[in-house]
Amino acid sequence: MQLLVSPRPxxxxxxxxxxxxxxxxxxxxxxxxxxxxxTAVVPTDYATIQxxxxxxxxxxxxxxRIDSNDTFVETVVAQQSVRIxxxxxxxxxxxxxxxxxxxxxxxxxxxxxxxxxxxVYRLSGLRLLPAATGGWLVEIYGASSATLAVTAERLTIxxxxxxxxxxxxxxxxxxxxxxTVTIRDSEIQLGGSPEYSAQAILASDRSFLxxxxxxxxxxxxxxxxxxxxxxxTVVVRDCVFDIxxxxxxxxxxxxxxxxxxxxxxxxxxxxxxxxxxxxxVDGIQTFAASGGTVSVVxxxxxxxxxxxxxxxxxxxxxxxxxxxxVLAVNNLFRNLSIGLSLTLDAASGLEGAPIGGTGAATWxxxxxxxxxxxxxxxxxxxxxxxxxxxxxxxxxxxGGYGVGLADGLLGVVxxxxxxxxxxxxxxxxxxxxxxxxxxVVDDPLFVSGDDLHxxxxxxxxxxxxxxxxxxxxxxxxxxxxxxxxxxxxxxYEGAVGSLxxxxxxxxxxxxxxVIALGIGGWLVLGxxxxxxxxxxxx
Numbered sequence: 001m002q003l004l005v006s007p008r009p010x011x012x013x014x015x016x017x018x019x020x021x022x023x024x025x026x027x028x029x030x031x032x033x034x035x036x037x038x039t040a041v042v043p044t045d046y047a048t049i050q051x052x053x054x055x056x057x058x059x060x061x062x063x064x065r066i067d068s069n070d071t072f073v074e075t076v077v078a079q080q081s082v083r084i085x086x087x088x089x090x091x092x093x094x095x096x097x098x099x100x101x102x103x104x105x106x107x108x109x110x111x112x113x114x115x116x117x118x119x120v121y122r123l124s125g126l127r128l129l130p131a132a133t134g135g136w137l138v139e140i141y142g143a144s145s146a147t148l149a150v151t152a153e154r155l156t157i158x159x160x161x162x163x164x165x166x167x168x169x170x171x172x173x174x175x176x177x178x179x180t181v182t183i184r185d186s187e188i189q190l191g192g193s194p195e196y197s198a199q200a201i202l203a204s205d206r207s208f209l210x211x212x213x214x215x216x217x218x219x220x221x222x223x224x225x226x227x228x229x230x231x232x233t234v235v236v237r238d239c240v241f242d243i244x245x246x247x248x249x250x251x252x253x254x255x256x257x258x259x260x261x262x263x264x265x266x267x268x269x270x271x272x273x274x275x276x277x278x279x280x281v282d283g284i285q286t287f288a289a290s291g292g293t294v295s296v297v298x299x300x301x302x303x304x305x306x307x308x309x310x311x312x313x314x315x316x317x318x319x320x321x322x323x324x325x326v327l328a329v330n331n332l333f334r335n336l337s338i339g340l341s342l343t344l345d346a347a348s349g350l351e352g353a354p355i356g357g358t359g360a361a362t363w364x365x366x367x368x369x370x371x372x373x374x375x376x377x378x379x380x381x382x383x384x385x386x387x388x389x390x391x392x393x394x395x396x397x398x399g400g401y402g403v404g405l406a407d408g409l410l411g412v413v414x415x416x417x418x419x420x421x422x423x424x425x426x427x428x429x430x431x432x433x434x435x436x437x438x439x440v441v442d443d444p445l446f447v448s449g450d451d452l453h454x455x456x457x458x459x460x461x462x463x464x465x466x467x468x469x470x471x472x473x474x475x476x477x478x479x480x481x482x483x484x485x486x487x488x489x490x491x492y493e494g495a496v497g498s499l500x501x502x503x504x505x506x507x508x509x510x511x512x513x514v515i516a517l518g519i520g521g522w523l524v525l526g527x528x529x530x531x532x533x534x535x536x537x538x
Contacts, residue, residue, distance in 0.1 A: 039063045041087075043070075049084065049094065050076050057082065066092040066126075075099030077110045080117065084109075086125030091156070096131040096165075103169070105135035112141045113148040113176070123152040130165030137165060142172035142179045142205075149180040159191030159198065164221050170203040178205075178231075184212035192221030199227050206231040214239040222250035224285075228257045237267040245279030245308060252279065258287030262294045269301045273336070275308020282311040283336070288322035295325040300476050300491075305335035312377075315341040316361075318384075326361045326388075329469050330476045332452065332491050333375070339368035339395075341377040344384035344411060361388035364417070364468045365475070367452055367491040368395045374404030375425070378434070380411035390436060391417030392464035394444060394490035395425060402429040409433060419465040421489040438465075440489060453496045460489035 038059045040052035049064060049072055056062035057080045066072075067087035075097040076084075086092050096108035108128050111121045128137045137157055142148045157167045167188050170179055183201070192198035198221030203209060209232060216239065218225045225243060228234060234257060241254040254271050257264050266284060273281045283303045288294040296316065303313030313333040318324045326342065333339030340363055368375035375395035380386055395402035402425040418437035422429035423444055430436050445458040454460055464487035466472075472481045475493040483494050 039065065042066045042072075042092075043068055048072065048074055050074055053078050053082055053084070066090060068092050071095055071129075073097050075101065075107060075110065077101075077112070078121065079112045079114050079119065081120045083122040083124070084126070085123070091125065091127055093127040093129060095129040096135060096137065098131060101136065101139045102141045103136075103139070103171070106131035106133060107136040107139045107169075109137070110139045110141065111148070111150055113144050113146050115144055116146055118146040119148055121148075121150045123150070123155060125154050127156045127158070128167075129157075130159055130161075130163050132161060132163065134163035134165040136169040137167045138169070140168065140170045140179055140181060142176040144173070145175070145177050147177045147180060150182070152181075152183045153185045155183075155186040155188075157186065157188040157200075159189065162191035162193055162220055164192030164198045166199045166202045168201050168203075170201070170205075170207050170209070172205040172207075176205075179207040179209075181207055182210040182212070183214065184210070185214075187215045188217070190216070190218040190221065190225060199223060199225060201226045201228070203228045203232060204230050208232075209234045211236045211239055213237075215242075216240070216254075217242045218252060218254075219244045220246065222246050222252055222279075224253040224256040226255035226257075228255075228259070228262070230259045231261040232257070232259070232263070234262070234264040235267075236265070236269060239269045241269065241271045242274070243272070243281055244274040245276040245281035245310075247276055248278050250279050251282065253282040253285055255284045256287070257285070257294070257296075258289060258292075260289055260292035262286065262288070262292075262296070264295070265297045265299075266301055267297075267299050271301065271303045271313070272306060273304070273310045273313075274306040275310040277308065280309045280311055282315065283313040284315070285312075286316045286324070286326075288316075288318045288324045290319045290321045292319070292322045293324065294318070294322070296327070298328045298331055300330040300474070300478075302332045302476070303334070303336060303339070304332075305337075307335075310336050310372075312336065312338040312341045314339070315343070317343040318345060320345050324361070326363075327469070328363045329365050329472065330474075330491050331366045332476055333366065333368040333371070334452070335370045337372040338377045339371055339375045340366065341379070341406075342386070342388070343379040343406070344381060344386055346381045346383040346411075361386065362417075362468050363388070363390050363393060365392045365464065365472070365481075365487065365489070365491060366394070367476075368393065368402075369397055369452060371395075371398040371400070373400040374398055374402070374406075374431075376403045377406050378403070378409075378413060379406035380409060380413045382410040384411035385413070386411070387414040387416065389417040389468045390415055390420065391468040392419050392487055392489050394421040394460060395429070396421075396423045396444060398425040398427075401425055401427045401431040403434060403436065404431045405434065417465060417468050419463060419489065421460045421463070444490070447496050451496075452490075453492045454488065454490065454494070456495040458495060461495055462486040462488060464489045 046052040071093040101107040190198040476491040
């Protein structure tokens with residue numbers, strides 16, 4: 001305590017010249033008014049989180065700080081802006097109480113809008129647990145025309161009792177403004193049982209939703225880890241999904257997005273799917289409802305199957321009267337039943353173009369390996385029409401076709417593009433009557449069975465088509481996309497050859513000794529040169 005008190009006179013002496021130099025005398029009362037009730041500390045000031053929230057509601061920069069590692073069993077409700085966070089060095093636990101929230105289920109936090117105010121909520125540094133009967137962890141409910149904004153970060157969400165609770169539930173009242181929600185840098189472990197749904201994100205109605213750097217693990221329960229329906233703009237980037245199929249005749253998915261107006265972008269995500277003998281697991285499903293539209297971009301994601309009954313990596317389905325626009329580029333699909341899938345029901349079609357695409361549907365520069373059925377799959381029902389581009393993809397070792405038809409061809413499909421690579425697809429490369437031009441049918445010369453980068457002298461190097469994707473800047477690894485005038489086929493640009501140390505003159509420095517061996521590259525002795533490691537091209 002002496003360390004906290006003793007510096008005070010010195011701080012005041014340093015502050016006084018600044019105040020006088022500015023010719024602005026600030027009364028002590030002004031400091032007191034500015035600090036009034038803006039911060040409440042639990043448990044120092046208040047024993048419960050709800051009491052602290054009540055104390056700061058309506059103040060500027062309202063903050064509830066929890067300086068404790070204890071568990072608080074509460075249902076916390078807020079209708080005005082507030083920041084709730086764990087104090088430095090603490091990880092408080094909030095377990096949902098028995099109190100029902102808006103949708104008559106228990107929840108830990110209920111963040112709401114009301115009247116004309118536009119509340120801003122921020123959650124940080126908390127551990128959240130559900131009630132024994134499940135329900136929600138965080139309920140976000142827009143009840144007015146005012147915008148509700150929520151940022152949740154550095155959260156740990158668990159369901160150790162397998163209640164099947166939903167982590168975040170987003171909803172709006174009829175006529176209310178869309179919620180703006182960002183969830184990032186958090187870990188969510190979903191519990192449940194085969195017949196109980198367990199969801200990390202359940203969003204209905206309308207929202208602007210961003211998910212960044214999340215780790216979502218779903219070991220139990222049917223349904224989707226992320227389930228979105230209605231009218232939403234969604235960005236999912238740099239997240240890791242580990243999804244296990246239920247131990248029963250049920251389906252689990254990493255994400256499902258469907259409704260009347262979906263605009264979604266998936267970037268740099270890792271989706272690992274673990275099947276079982278009875279249950280089934282899919283990756284990401286997007287769905288345009290009857291009369292609805294879906295515009296979706298999947299760029300630089302990895303979809304990896306882990307055995308058992310594993311379905312499709314990325315699927316788009318359009319109901320009768322619906323329309324979709326799809327761009328899938330730079331993705332890796334491995335050990336799945338199907339890598340990429342498009343299904344058009346009767347009287348549906350493709351319309352519009354997502355950002356970066358040259359047509360309503362473009363699949364370009366993806367690598368699809370070891371599919372149980374077709375690597376790329378189309379299902380075009382009678383009365384449906386599709387014109388799409390399939391270009392510069394690398395499809396190898398499929399159990400069916402490289403590009404196949406799920407149930408024959410009943411509708412009308414026109415394929416543009418070409419310059420795809422095929423190898424080792426058991427039933428053939430392109431199922432008739434589909435046709436693709438300028439295909440490269442040859443061993444792609446992967447680095448290894450597990451590493452699907454291309455080696456030097458691969459026939460897939462500089463053999464793709466530069467036209468299908470606008471502003472294709474980087475590949476799956478983030479390396480420059482076109483390195484030698486023409487794009488390579490597949491998700492990776494450039495060949496992996498010998499790694500050679502290339503020192504620059506100003507990087508050698510005093511004391512560095514470089515000996516060229518002739519065979520085996522460079523041996524750097526003494527202080528290592530600071531040149532870059534370069535991938536060689538033939």
